[in-house]
Amino acid sequence: MTDARQLQGDKLSEAQAIERAKLGDAEAFQFLYGLHRRRVYSLCLRMTANTAEAEDLTQEAFLQLFRKIATFRGESAFSTWLHRMAVNVVLMQLRKKSLPVVPLDETQENEEEAPKKELGAQDPMLSGSIDRLRLQRAVDALPPGYRRIFVLHDVEGYEHNEIAAMVGCSIGNSKSQLHKARMKLRESLKTSRAEKAAKPY
Amino acid sequence: MNCAEFQEVLPEVFEGDRTAEQESHLQSCSVCSSLVAELDLIANEARQLQEVAEPNPRVWASIEIALRQEGIIHEPQMRPTLLPAVPRRWSMNWLAPVAAAAVIAAGVVVYQRGSAPPSSTPAGPAVAQVVPNKLPITPLSVNDEDRQLLDALASRSPAAQKQYASNLQNVNAYIRDAEESAQADPNDEEAQQIVMDAYEQRAAVYEMALDRSMP
Numbered sequence: 001m002t003d004a005r006q007l008q009g010d011k012l013s014e015a016q017a018i019e020r021a022k023l024g025d026a027e028a029f030q031f032l033y034g035l036h037r038r039r040v041y042s043l044c045l046r047m048t049a050n051t052a053e054a055e056d057l058t059q060e061a062f063l064q065l066f067r068k069i070a071t072f073r074g075e076s077a078f079s080t081w082l083h084r085m086a087v088n089v090v091l092m093q094l095r096k097k098s099l100p101v102v103p104l105d106e107t108q109e110n111e112e113e114a115p116k117k118e119l120g121a122q123d124p125m126l127s128g129s130i131d132r133l134r135l136q137r138a139v140d141a142l143p144p145g146y147r148r149i150f151v152l153h154d155v156e157g158y159e160h161n162e163i164a165a166m167v168g169c170s171i172g173n174s175k176s177q178l179h180k181a182r183m184k185l186r187e188s189l190k191t192s193r194a195e196k197a198a199k200p201y
Numbered sequence: 202m203n204c205a206e207f208q209e210v211l212p213e214v215f216e217g218d219r220t221a222e223q224e225s226h227l228q229s230c231s232v233c234s235s236l237v238a239e240l241d242l243i244a245n246e247a248r249q250l251q252e253v254a255e256p257n258p259r260v261w262a263s264i265e266i267a268l269r270q271e272g273i274i275h276e277p278q279m280r281p282t283l284l285p286a287v288p289r290r291w292s293m294n295w296l297a298p299v300a301a302a303a304v305i306a307a308g309v310v311v312y313q314r315g316s317a318p319p320s321s322t323p324a325g326p327a328v329a330q331v332v333p334n335k336l337p338i339t340p341l342s343v344n345d346e347d348r349q350l351l352d353a354l355a356s357r358s359p360a361a362q363k364q365y366a367s368n369l370q371n372v373n374a375y376i377r378d379a380e381e382s383a384q385a386d387p388n389d390e391e392a393q394q395i396v397m398d399a400y401e402q403r404a405a406v407y408e409m410a411l412d413r414s415m416p
Contacts, residue, residue: 024275029268033261041256055260062264066273130246132253133391139250154247160216179212182240189243 014078022070029066036079037062040086046151047090049140057093061086087152087166094148130189138188146181153178202226207233215240255395258375258402262368343369350407365406372403 012020012031020028040061044054065082072081139147139155148167152158153174158166160174167174207214207226214223214237227234268274343351347369355362379399382392 024273026265026268026274029274030261030265033264037256037261038252038254041260042250042252042254045254046250054254055257058256059260059263059267062260063267066264066268067271130242132246132249133389135243135246136250136253136391139247150247151250154244155250157248175212175216179215179240182243185243186236186239 015074018069018072018074018078021066022072032066032078033062036082039079040082043083043086043151043156044090046136046139046155047094047148049147053093057086057090060093061089064089083156087156087158091148091166094144134189134192135185138185138192141188142181142184146177146184149174149177150181150185154182204230204233208236211237211240215244253391255375257398258368258371259405343373347373350411353411368406369403372399372406375399376403 012028014032014035017028017031017035021032037058041054041058044057044061045051048054048057061082065085072078139150142150149163152163152166153160160171160178163169163174164171169177202222202225204226207223207230210223219227227237265274343366347366351362351366351369354365376396376399379392379395383389383396386392
């Protein structure tokens with residue numbers, strides 16, 4: 001993204017870039033893309049766990065944004081506007097694929113997917129930090145319903161009431177799904193740690 | 202309160218106030234306190250994933266093409282497009298042989314540039330073996346190889362040459378960034394994969410430029 005870096009070097013602010021993009025300036029579009037591409041793509045990748053889909057959704061999110069940029073009045077932060085749009089694009093896509101996002105109240109868990117309860121047993125603890133790659137893989141391996149709520153809440157920082165509105169579920173269900181996602185992640189992180197420890201080298 | 206009762210209300214416990222009974226159980230039960238600590242750790246570490254991945258450079262190319270086709274980008278003169286217009290879903294079929302060739306080429310290029318003696322390469326994942334610990338940083342501008350390609354392109358399609366030159370610079374910059382990440386942590390498999398992907402991008406640009414330079 002060399003062009004974007006050059007523009008940054010020329011002290012083009014995001015606000016200036018937005019105004020220039022409204023006039024159809026190609027470099028301004030590229031500058032805005034450069035500023036936000038990683039965050040949007042990472043969101044799409046985490047939500048779908050699929051590179052090709054994530055690229056398509058990133059493309060779609062930015063296209064929607066740029067088509068509507070003339071209507072951006074600056075009442076909210078541009079990044080907030082963009083990320084909300086990206087989330088909506090992803091959720092819409094997931095609905096089209098008929099993956100049931102709602103109703104979560106009636107989510108039927110099979111025994112393999114549901115995190116195990118841990119009563120009275122103490123297994124090896126996770127240490128004070130978690131390797132990013134292991135965490136990433138564990139998130140990618142989550143069942144789609146859990147993954148969506150986990151990414152929106154713990155990765156992207158949305159509140160339960162916002163997630164409930166976006167996904168179309170109750171706040172209680174958002175909390176419940178998040179908890180199950182974390183429990184599931186804890187299981188897989190411990191499993192991967194145990195497997196790693198068992199390797200001969 | 203026992204463990205089963207405590208874990209039943211864990212989602213609520215995480216969200217806010219704990220009752221005295223819950224707090225008391227948490228203080229006295231090592232199983233539940235370690236469970237809460239680990240779930241807290243996962244929640245805190247999740248922010249690491251917020252901005253970890255770099256999209257393929259072709260994503261921007263496709264966006265730019267779409268914006269031009271829709272007239273959202275206004276320019277007095279249409280610049281030649283860098284990449285084939287693929288409106289929503291890229292067709293990956295044509296990429297398969299290119300990707301295979303690119304992976305091999307990337308391995309060869311990286312190996313040739315590496316200064317570490319081959320005998321010092323430790324056993325480990327295949328990708329990790331491809332990237333030596335000390336890689337020279339690829340320069341930002343186009344190199345001699347690129348120049349030859351651009352010269353060939355100029356004779357056939359002068360209008361596209363400038364655009365391809367710009368794009369090769371971008372791809373080279375991407376490769377440099379990827380190599381820096383791989384050097385910073387030679388054990389980071391993801392960074393090494395990104396290096397491979399970056400070389401794949403370069404090979405794809407070459408493939409398309411060669412197509413345009415052919416009679």
